[in-house]
Amino acid sequence: MSPSLTCTSLSFAWPDGTPVFESLDAAFGPGRTGLVGVNGSGKTTLLKLIAGELTPTDGAVRVAGEVGYLPQNVTLDTALRVDEALGIAAKRAALHAIEAGDTAEEHFETLGDDWDVEERTLATLGELGLGHLGLDRGVGEVSGGESVLLRLAALLLGRPEVLLLDEPTNNLDLYARRRLYAAVASWPGVLLVVSHDRELLDLVDQVADLRAGEITWYGGNFSAYEDALAVEQEAAERMVRAAEADWRKQKRELADAQVKLARRKRYGQKMWDSKREPKIVMGARKRAAQESAGKHRILHEERLAEARERLDEAVDAVRDDDEIRVDLPHTAVPPGRDVLTLRDVEPAYGGRLAGGFELRGPERVALVGRNGAGKTTLLRTIAGELEPVTGQARAHVPLRFLPQRLDVLDGDLSVAQNVARFAPGATDNRIRARLARFLFRGARADQRAATLSGGERFRAALAALMLAEPAPQLLLLDEPTNNLDMASVRQLTTALESYQGALLVASHDLPFLTSLGITRWLLLEGGELTETRPEALADPA
Incomplete structure (x- = not known):
């Protein structure tokens, strides 16, 4: 099967x-x-x-x-060895026992037919780039x-x-x-x-x-999906326009029908008042007119309701593509102004960064490198969360740091209250007006941070930092696209388009970094920061 x-x-x-x-x-x-x-x-x-x-x-x-x-x-579990984490420790021990001359039946039962367990494991580790890990090494390393x-x-x-x-x-x-x-x-x-x-x-x-x-x-694949979705959305938007036109038409026809019925009613009343026909004839005519008018009105009202229903269905078929659109003039940094200086920094964890680094003006810098190279540690050092062992990391402008954990939010507070923590001088009305631009409108601004989805939590954390006072002129982001769906990544990208300060972003997501308009690429490797190019990262050896 x-x-x-x-x-x-x-x-x-x-x-x-x-x-x-x-x-x-x-x-x-x-x-x-x-x-x-x-x-x-x-x-x-x-x-x-x-x-x-x-x-x-x-x-x-x-x-x-x-x-x-x-x-x-x-x-x-950091107490495990690599072979234990891989689930092969028992088979490996049985294999070694047999090779050492122990022919106990239990060893053969444990090993089964998996005589090449070590070779197969090492080959799998090699294919995943983990060939340097020994099977006896601790997971904590x-x-x-x-x-x-x-x-x-x-x-x-x-x-x-x-x-x-x-x-x-x-x-x-x-x-x-x-x-x-x-x-x-x-x-x-x-x-x-x-x-x-x-x-x-x-x-x-x-x-x-x-x-x-x-x-x-x-x-x-996903590219084909996006193409198909674009065609669907274009058709859905055409349906919305057609349904809106039909709904407006039905509204006009209902209004016209009501005007005509009102005229007929006035004419009938005039005839009744002038008594130009026998009373019994006029009564029958009045009842027939009322019945006809009722049917006419109901017909147009049903058509209008049907048009409204078609419009609602058409609108539902169009996806919510709300984008964050904010105006952040106070984040602007003049070209050439000193923003960040590093001098022979040795972070608390990791190697010493030989020499210096300077970031000026509204530069957008990507920080890339292998796992464990020290990118997060460097960002935390710049943000002032960690003291360097030696050297100096000095920011010359107000900065904010958005860590991977998004722990800048207090889960017990609402979105609006969290933003107020970062902008204590702002009025509640001002905070809510600005939060609406981050798609937290009305009651959504009163949601507790702990109840937010991953994408909402990220958006709330980003709003708290970008709306902070004083306005951040240097924004540090650590793997910001982790756990975000495509819509949230687009929202992040459009929000950062409005940001006029300097950016330092640590990420492994090359398409995202490219979309930000990165002006400098820095590779952190072996305790050294070196300038690189995105082409050199596209297909690493």
Whole structure:
């Protein structure tokens, strides 16, 4: 039987009763499927239901084959050895015992037919760029990006027929991403991947678009999906224009009909008052006229209601493409003005940065490098969160730092209250007016930060920093696109288009960095900052 997974009448609600799916039907066969949708649409929840980490409220998930699941946030027990994290420690110990002359039956039972377990494991690690890891090495010595690849290696060694990946490129550097792409491209079974990584999604065979609790299927990769979606949206917008024209027409016809009926009523009353015809004849005529007028009015009102319904349906078919549009003149930095100076900085963790670095004017700088190179540590040092061991990191303008964890928000406070913490001099009306430009309108500004989806939480954190007083003229961002859907990435990009200060962005997302209009590319490697070019990063060796 070929591997597959099927969701039948699948329903799920959170403990507070909030529904995520109601009677969702979907089937995934062999091949690579990209699962896309806005933050909060239920993508991660669906993967957890398939993996068995959540229990459906109703319906069922049926899987033909073993399931392997790579969650968004991979945490490995640092007390384990690499072979234990890979799940091969017992087989490896049995193999070594047999090779040492111990012929106990239990060793043969543990090993089974997997005599090449070590060779196969080392080959898998090599394919993922982890060949330098010894099987006896402690997991505590492995970086965050290597942890993701190590967990993926464990899944590949288990040979599951169905593989579920949730934002697998988060925290992976450019080099590690290439390894992951190769593994995905050669996957032989069922693969379902949730990601905002365009390059990864361009490797899939089909796209499943999860929206409003339903899945719409698109053949081809993500680029083909975007093309098909653009055609759909153009047609939907034409339908909206046609429906609006029809609705206006029906409104005019109803108004005209009401005017004509009013005239007829006045004429009938005039005839009644003048008594030009017998009373019985005029009474019958009046009743007939009233009946005709009622039918006429009802007909036009029904047509207007139908036109309104068609307009509402047409509007629903057009996706919400709200973009953040803000005016931030106080963030402007004159060309040539000193913004940031680094002098022989040795961060608390990592190597010394030999020499100096200067950032001037409204430059937009990308900070790239391998996992573990020290990018986050450097940003935290610049932001003043960590004291350098030696040297100096000095910002000459007001700065704000948006970390990966988004812990700038207080979960117990509302969005508006969080922004007020950063702008204590601003009135509530001013805060709410500006939050509306970040798509927090009306009651949404009163939502507790702890209840926000990932994309909303990011948008709220970005609003808090960009609307802060004094206005930040240097913005530090650490992997800002992690866990963001495509719509949120577009919103971030448009918000940063309005920002007139200097940017220093650490990211592995080359398409995103390119969209920001980066003016300088800095590679952090071996404790040194060197200028580089995006072309040199596109296909690392």
